[in-house]
Amino acid sequence: MPAMALPAPAPAPSTTGGLLQSIFALLFVLALLVGAAWLLKRFGPKTFTGGAHVRLVGALSVGARERILVVEVGEQWIVVGASPGRMNALATMARQPHDPADDAVAAPALPGAQFAEWLKQTIDKRNGK
Structure with a gap:
């Protein structure tokens, strides 16, 4: 084989x-x-649709992470309380006339400005000025 x-x-x-x-x-x-x-x-x-009808009018911090917002929706203003996990409508009101000149007058000073002024006055007192 x-x-x-x-x-x-x-x-x-x-x-x-x-x-x-x-x-x-x-x-x-x-x-x-x-x-x-x-x-x-x-x-x-x-732009995304829907953004043209909603506008932030103003905001104010009332805590470390809490704010109060004024939002304009159409002809109405909505006051909203905002915190990290929640938003609540606090009040609604008719749209108010807005004068840009008021912003310059009512603009708050920087948070550190008062401290800086106090510190300057204290140093001047100690130096006898």
């Missing part, structure tokens, strides 16, 4: 080729995402 030739063993599959193919596919998908984000930023909507 003739000796049967054993078939040659199949070459082991290369893991390097599969790894490179996966890396290039991942880079391609990431490049598509970056390109889509750039296109959306460049040619997407400049």
